[in-house]
Amino acid sequence: MTVIKRFIAGAVCPRCGEMDCIRTYRDDEREYKECIRCDYEDSMRLDGQPEMEELETRVNRENKPQIEEGAQPLLFTPNPGTSRKDH
Template sequence: MTVVKRFVAGAVCPRCGQMDCIRMYRDEEREYRECVRCDFEDSQRLDGAAEPAELETRVNRAKPVLEPGERPLRFVSNPVKKDG
């Protein structure tokens, strides 16, 4: 199956802000859009289902809640001794 890519008249790229540089195409599951000037790419599902949830990492994980009376550990660097 050949993929037909069509330009979207009047569309503005969300990354570079240039007009008339976005083209769209689709396959059986997704619809894609891309900018020919700045290589922006985006896609969405055709069936309307939600995208898979983002994997939990140490960066996006919620901060732990401290119990009453608990305090976080604070690490303090050792003072530098000056010779004198």
């Protein structure tokens, strides 16, 4: 199978910022984009499935942090003698 690479008119490379240097091509599973000036490469699956599982963060973690009973949040208030312009 012959790979046909086509330029994307008006596309700007996210790495080098040059216009009209991104070309795209695909195979049976993936679509690829590459810059001819800085060797930037990117690809994505054609079936729309994510590349990898989502990384665990404090936002999507199943076990939420335990808060001690009776604990109170800290509230930070600005010093009444200063204004924001002084900082």
